[in-house]
Amino acid sequence: MPDASSAAVELRDVVKRFGDVVAVDHVSLRIAPGEFFALLGPSGSGKTTTLRMIGGFELPTEGEVLIEGEPQGYKPPYQRPVNTVFQNYALFPHMTVAQNIAFGLEMRGVPKEEIRRRVSEMLDLVRLSGYERRRPHQLSGGEQQRVALARALINRPKVLLLDEPLGALDLKLRKAMQLELKAIQEQVGITFIYVTHDQEEAITMANRIAVMNKGKVLQVGTPQEVYEQPQTFFVADFIGxxxxxxxxxxxxxxxxxxxxxxxxxxxxxxxxxxxxxxxxxxxxxxxxxxxxxxxxxxxxxxxxxxxxxxxxxxxxxxxxxxxxxxxxxxxxxxxxxxxxxxxxxxxxxxxxxxxxxxxxxxxxxxxx
Amino acid sequence: MSATPTTSTPSAGQHRLRHVLGQWLFHLYGFAGYAFFYLPILILVIFSFNDSRSVSKWAGFTLRWYEAMLQDRQIMLALWNSVFVAVVSTAIATVLGTLAAMALERYRRFPGRLIADITLYLPIIIPDIAMAIMLLAFFNLSGIGLHIWKVHFFGVRLAVPISVIIGHVAFNISFVAVVVQARLAQMDRTLEEAAQDLYASPWRTFWRVTLPLMMPGVLGGALLAFTLSLDDFVITFFTSGAGFNTLPVRVFGMIRKGVTPKINAVSSLMLGFSLLLVTLALLAARGREERKVGFF
CATH class of the missing domain: 2.40.50.140 (Nucleic acid-binding proteins)
Incomplete structure (x- = not known):
């Protein structure tokens, strides 16, 4: 499959229905390796459901999700080469920072010595060295956010899924984290798929944006294209x-x-x-x-x-x-x-x- | 405030008097409540040390009723039976009750959900006597009967009152399930998704994330089940075969031949045991809470 392998993630005509409600309505997307891709839309637009289908937390009703050219079918989350940063961080409260970050490697049976080395590398990357033994509730929101990021990135996933990761932070911290996330993404070179309802955030961080509303992707383009050449009334109204x-x-x-x-x-x-x-x-x-x-x-x-x-x-x-x-x-x-x-x-x-x-x-x- | 002083407004002195009186009555009420609950218990404990057969006249301090209790083989056997039944039934009920709670919490919508809820809560609200008679009928009809199984366990001969254990498990499942369900309801489901996202299979997710997080509920449920089992009289009385006594059943047998301070001693012992369990439960809960501060 020479063509399919060029996309990090591909959605082919994906539909997700919850009962009578169509949450995601015939969405097709191709996301290139190394891209910082934003799914932008108001609440209820289907952006989070789309992300959850890539992560394996929901299965498409119709259509197909491919990661690096490989159809994911019914694969559960723990068999997919992606990791997620959750909206509320979802750090394990009964584990220390180091244990949280090590969890993925431990589950995959990586040797203890290597785990220790990579955990300290990750703590360096997110500037939390010295926090190994703290527990999540002893950290500020921004620190918890960085632990969640480290816990996902340590696994060197093909794709990192981020579900409104900055939603719980105050404005100033959010602006700082936007730049930090962007810098980290460029440093590690992993494909980021970033869900947000904040158009400014999407424009600041993403290489490309998919604007969603009512389960449909209305427009995909660079921040400049989406801002300057909106294709629908909704996009023109929602952005800027x-x-x-x-x-x-x-x-x-x-x-x-x-x-x-x-x-x-x-x-x-x-x-x-x-x-x-x-x-x-x-x-x-x-x-x-x-x-x-x-x-x-x-x-x-x-x-x-x-x-x-x-x-x-x-x-x-x-x-x-x-x-x-x-x-x-x-x-x-x-x-x-x-x-x-x-x-x-x-x-x-x-x-x-x-x-x-x-x-x-x-x-x-x-x-x- | 636009209130102006008028004759109908009580003076500051009146206010103060009312306040003090109210406080005083409030304290008195609280004290009376405590006295109502704990005075009988206090008297029971005091008279377990009474150097006389009388349960109403004080004749000096003694430990002889405790000595007599410890030398009474029947009481000691009944105590052993109580603890054995409580441990075994609590272990079984905790596992089954936890599983039931997880199933009900996980799969919120399924046909017959209401019936499942009702049947789970039923043993909590139905009178013990009704449950006891139902169990008795069940054991007779099913052919299980009220036998005592003799089991050799690593060289130790054990008398296993299978009907009593099943009876205790039957009501304890409900209590465990209710406590665990309450804990699960406030647990963050995304934590399990996070574990699965980090390559943990459902099995490992359960052991590494779900179980540790619901442990306070499981322990609380188990402690409750243990106490209820230790304490039960009616169901044990109806479902135990001839010659099998737990401590409450034995005490009931003794009391029919007249109240002696020995019974006080046995009761004090059970009271002390319960007190210990409650203290442990509260300490465990407090430890958890302190760790949680600042997390939510």
């Missing part, structure tokens, strides 16, 4: 902040043209393939791609969209200033402008032009 303008489709072939409810014509770089001329849709634009200008100035031409509005709210955020602009008869737009631009800052109540390039605009079927 987005302005949605209600519009009517005028032309679906490039250049895409739409019309706002008050009759302003706008142009976009892409429209969802299922859209037809005349139907209602939404135009999505990121707040940082929109610019404010004083009336009578700013870029013009076929590549640019312009609407008039009134500043309703000004919020200073340090790095940038966020404006809420009311567009008559339409909606409110959120605009993010870096501090220190030549136009200076705008005041509440000021009339402005909101402009954004065609390349920054995408048109989706509206979902409610």
């Amino acid at each position: 902040d987005t302005n949605f303008l209600p519009v009517q489709v005028m032309q679906v072939t490039a250049p895409v043209e739409v019309m706002t409810e008050s009759g302003t014509r706008l142009t976009a770089s892409w429209a969802e393939p299922t859209l037809r001329t005349g139907v209602k849709a939404v135009m999505a634009v990121r707040p940082e791609r929109m610019h404010l200008y004083r009336p009578g100035s700013g870029p013009e031409g076929p590549e640019w969209n312009r609407v008039e509005g009134i500043i309703r709210q000004v919020i200073y955020k340090g790095l940038d200033i966020r404006y809420e602009v009311f567009v008559a008869g339409e909606c409110s737009l959120h605009v993010r402008m870096p501090v220190g631009r030549s136009e200076g800052t705008f005041q509440r109540g000021e009339h402005v032009i909101v402009a954004w390039p065609r390349a920054a605009a995408r048109v989706f079927r509206s979902e409610s």
Whole structure:
């Protein structure tokens, strides 16, 4: 199987049903060796169930899970070449840190001397040397997290599965652990499959992201692709902040043209393939791609969209200033402008032009 | 607060008086409760040292009733029988009860789950006498009878009252299962998944993770079963064949011929034994709890 062996993990048309509920709905994925792959979605999107099927804790109702080209079939977790970092760490409370980390090697009958050596290597890697004899309840959340990581990595699995491993940590520690995890992954070169509902976390850490909702994978791509070229309304809405303008489709072939409810014509770089001329849709634009200008100035031409509005709210955020602009008869737009631009800052109540390039605009079927 | 002083508000002095009175009554109530429970026991113990056959008049300190008890072969044999039945039935009931608890906790949904629950709890709530009569009928109908098996065990001749042991196991399974189930219910299932994820087969997962974690429940259940077995009169009385006495049954036989301080001595001995077991159980539980602090 020359082709299959190139993927660390492959899901082929996997379905998981719990009674009448379809938790995972025809998911196919290929994850390359050494990749940091994120499964991103809201709770109930099927991301954890997908991970559990790779680990062997759930068996697919339909379809197949392959690890390094080998179909896993009904193999139980203890026969799969993967290890898991659980959401609540699941450290054994009746064992010391060293015993916890050694558990996997011990189960596989690795000689005692080698176990001792590798445990101390692992403790070095996660910077917990000297903690051998402590018990899990004597550790902080971040330390428990690192023990859980060491306990999984010591087995040198082909793939490491991580189920919201940072979910229980406070924000500051989480940011630090994100960078640490990423560094460790690059150091050991093991494929990571990382489940999270935090889009910022996924974008920070992953090489590729699969966005899931209602059991389906909606889009797979690099963080940049997923952020800049969302394929569905859900992805555009779930990842980052987005302005949605209600519009009517005028032309679906490039250049895409739409019309706002008050009759302003706008142009976009892409429209969802299922859209037809005349139907209602939404135009999505990121707040940082929109610019404010004083009336009578700013870029013009076929590549640019312009609407008039009134500043309703000004919020200073340090790095940038966020404006809420009311567009008559339409909606409110959120605009993010870096501090220190030549136009200076705008005041509440000021009339402005909101402009954004065609390349920054995408048109989706509206979902409610 | 917008409360203004009015004539209807009690003064500070009245408040204080009420408070003190309330405290005092509360303490009195607690003390009365303790006295109600423990005064009879205290009297029983005191009169086991009474140098007279009377159980109401104090005539000086003696240990002669304890001496008489130790020299009474019937009592010593009954004590041995009690301990033997308790040890054997507790061992069997602990294994079976733990397995039952695991099955019920693991497989929460199956047809007949309610019936399984009811049948498990039944021996706890049904009167001893009903259970005793049912067991007696069962032994007669099944042909097991009320025999005493004579067994040679490493050169020691043992009298094994098979019907009594089965009877004790029958009610003790329920108590063990209930205690173990309570422990299992608060155990984190992902710990077992973690063990399996780390290459432990279900068998090794049980020995290395599940059993150590549910051990406080298993020990607690076993201790409870042991105490109940040691203490049981009704079921033992109905299911033991002729000539087989446990300590409670023997005491009952003695009491029919009149209460003597020897019975007090036997009772004090059993009391002391129970006290020891309860203390051990509490100490074990406390040790576990201290270790758990900060974990959840």
